[in-house]
Amino acid sequence: MTGASIPAPDAHDSIALGRLPAPAEPPAGGDWPEDRPRRIVTPRSAADRVFRGVLRCAGVAVLVITGLIALFLILRAGGALRKAGPSFFTTQSWIPAANRFGIAAVLPDGAIIAIIALAIAVPVALGTAVFISEYAPVRLRRTLIAVVDLMAAVPSIIYGLWGVFFLQPRVIGSIRWVAENLGFIPVFRVRGEHTSSSFTTSTFIAGLVVSLMVIPIIASICREVFSQAPVGEREAAYALGANRWGMVRTVVLPYGRGGIIGATMLGFGRAMGETIAIALIVSPTYLLATHIFENSGMSIAALIALRYQESTPEMLSALMAAGLVLFLITLLVNALASIVVSRSRSGAETE
Amino acid sequence: MTVEFVNPSGAGRHAADAGVVDGIGGLRPADPAPPDVTAELPGGPVPGSPPPVDVTAQWPGGSVPPDRPLVGLESRDVSAWFGTHKVLERVSLRMRPGEVTALIGPSGCGKSTYLRILNRMHEMVRGASLAGEVLLDGQDIYRPDRQPAQVRRRIGMVFQKPNPFPAMSIYDNVASGLKLAGIKVANKDALVETSLRRAGLWNEVRSRLRAPGGALSGGQQQRLCIARSLAVSPDVLLMDEPCSALDPTSTRRVEDTIAELQGQVTIVIVTHNMQQAARVSQSCAFFLATHDTPGHIVEAGQTRGIFEDPQDSRTADYVHGRFG
Numbered sequence: 001m002t003g004a005s006i007p008a009p010d011a012h013d014s015i016a017l018g019r020l021p022a023p024a025e026p027p028a029g030g031d032w033p034e035d036r037p038r039r040i041v042t043p044r045s046a047a048d049r050v051f052r053g054v055l056r057c058a059g060v061a062v063l064v065i066t067g068l069i070a071l072f073l074i075l076r077a078g079g080a081l082r083k084a085g086p087s088f089f090t091t092q093s094w095i096p097a098a099n100r101f102g103i104a105a106v107l108p109d110g111a112i113i114a115i116i117a118l119a120i121a122v123p124v125a126l127g128t129a130v131f132i133s134e135y136a137p138v139r140l141r142r143t144l145i146a147v148v149d150l151m152a153a154v155p156s157i158i159y160g161l162w163g164v165f166f167l168q169p170r171v172i173g174s175i176r177w178v179a180e181n182l183g184f185i186p187v188f189r190v191r192g193e194h195t196s197s198s199f200t201t202s203t204f205i206a207g208l209v210v211s212l213m214v215i216p217i218i219a220s221i222c223r224e225v226f227s228q229a230p231v232g233e234r235e236a237a238y239a240l241g242a243n244r245w246g247m248v249r250t251v252v253l254p255y256g257r258g259g260i261i262g263a264t265m266l267g268f269g270r271a272m273g274e275t276i277a278i279a280l281i282v283s284p285t286y287l288l289a290t291h292i293f294e295n296s297g298m299s300i301a302a303l304i305a306l307r308y309q310e311s312t313p314e315m316l317s318a319l320m321a322a323g324l325v326l327f328l329i330t331l332l333v334n335a336l337a338s339i340v341v342s343r344s345r346s347g348a349e350t351e
Numbered sequence: 352m353t354v355e356f357v358n359p360s361g362a363g364r365h366a367a368d369a370g371v372v373d374g375i376g377g378l379r380p381a382d383p384a385p386p387d388v389t390a391e392l393p394g395g396p397v398p399g400s401p402p403p404v405d406v407t408a409q410w411p412g413g414s415v416p417p418d419r420p421l422v423g424l425e426s427r428d429v430s431a432w433f434g435t436h437k438v439l440e441r442v443s444l445r446m447r448p449g450e451v452t453a454l455i456g457p458s459g460c461g462k463s464t465y466l467r468i469l470n471r472m473h474e475m476v477r478g479a480s481l482a483g484e485v486l487l488d489g490q491d492i493y494r495p496d497r498q499p500a501q502v503r504r505r506i507g508m509v510f511q512k513p514n515p516f517p518a519m520s521i522y523d524n525v526a527s528g529l530k531l532a533g534i535k536v537a538n539k540d541a542l543v544e545t546s547l548r549r550a551g552l553w554n555e556v557r558s559r560l561r562a563p564g565g566a567l568s569g570g571q572q573q574r575l576c577i578a579r580s581l582a583v584s585p586d587v588l589l590m591d592e593p594c595s596a597l598d599p600t601s602t603r604r605v606e607d608t609i610a611e612l613q614g615q616v617t618i619v620i621v622t623h624n625m626q627q628a629a630r631v632s633q634s635c636a637f638f639l640a641t642h643d644t645p646g647h648i649v650e651a652g653q654t655r656g657i658f659e660d661p662q663d664s665r666t667a668d669y670v671h672g673r674f675g
Contacts, residue, residue: 138477230514232510232512232514233514233516233517235472235475235508235510235514236510236514236515236516236576236579237516237527237531238472238475238499238500238503239470239472239503239507239508239510239580240503240504240507240527240528240531240532240579240580240583241500241501241503241504241528241531241532241583242500242531242532243500246530246531247531250516250527250530250531251516254516254518254519
């Protein structure tokens, strides 16, 4: 037996472990020592204090600036909101001089453009991200990452110009085909006489161009998340006889789900705020764009950009009110996105 | 009375021998003819082990016939490199059908690399290459027309760190291999139950099969991984230090599971734990690498022989804890 070399239990009971016998009575001449949590003071070095101070200022500054923007918008929008009242949320036109203005058309139109953009961008971006992180050979992977990042850095005016002068004339044919063959679906119908210009300047084309700006954001976040999928789980899938797609489906995509959702919402925020490309493409109608291929569409950001120059103070206040709505929606979407991302498992290992 | 097989020094030699005799002798006679293995093990409990869970559960839908022939694995002159660094040299080893073969040796001697070569996981590491052949049932698994996924379906693997799919339920974890490999079974519930029973986990999870696999304890996760591997009914199960991340109780449960599986599936286990090798294996291979020689097998044979009467002095030193 090996137990022989271990000292007998009683030999090290109180001595070896240094355990004190519990006192039965208070120490002589006094009370029990206090039995409650004691204050723990952590002294900090001077350098640490300075560093903390600087960082705290930076952190607070972000909050202050955001708050000031909100305050500014609320103050400047106040006049128009008081004048318009609840009709601000129900009016489908923008004639501040006649006191007929509201976001009932521009807000949903902007959202429609954003949704079209996401419907195109999310599948493409996901495919790009999976290809880059799981399939591409190393050298191609580096190139693709660089190209995707470059895509994100292209100014939106460039996308806008490219969309108007290059893309739009080339997609009209396809759009016309869809509108004429699938026109029985209300969303795809184009009303009125069909000329080639009746398929241009639509929310769909705006969405298509905006999707190009959103793709790199979503692809880049998803790729990052996918590449962190735990090696152990990947190997587990392979060891069970999975091929690569099976592994991606079982391990990488479930792991990246939170990242995908978060990236999509960030993309939505970006698409909602997109200004110049939409302003270049759509023909402002201030009507709800229920038919995505028709000349129509607007977004709050594009509205502000288009109407800012010609504005009187009242008109400016109306634009500020629209801007406030956009600000709040973007804030909400981004907050939701970050909650989703932080609550997901992405970035965490097993256990 | 089980003698603990831990003392490496002095009279330890004798104690160790006693431990081996107790461990192995308790499992099986010293010189088992292969038919004995199949005849004896699947049915009856192993003497000296705690009462096993019921492994005689019905096989589902006839997808895995209980009397399926056991398949052995053999490597011939397997060498391996990472880049230009050679880590294994001419490893030839027969892993007999239905037996547990333990690979022992100090860290960095190439045991894990060798194990990963046995189911084509090695080639997934960038810069990895190998020479030689690995024969499953006499057929080279590296033949150009064999797909790695097909090979891995027949040669399962349990990893050092438990790696269940954490968001998947326990049930789905066990069934995941079927889905991944595209296997259709008539009665999935029964297969999941059988697999969990064989892995010794059924009684602990039967009431919460829908709970996520990631919520189990480490030892339970490891047995879930074993169940998951068994569900695709592999011919061979490779285990890469399956207990090194587990506490002693969980280790014991996993070892019991291995003892249950012996005779049903060919098992190759890498372990750093000498007692474990002595307890669970019938055959044993001692790997060694030094700074100028890549990993190779110093000695291989019956576990009892390796532990009681090693032919090489380095083996004797290692199994008695004098280095490594």
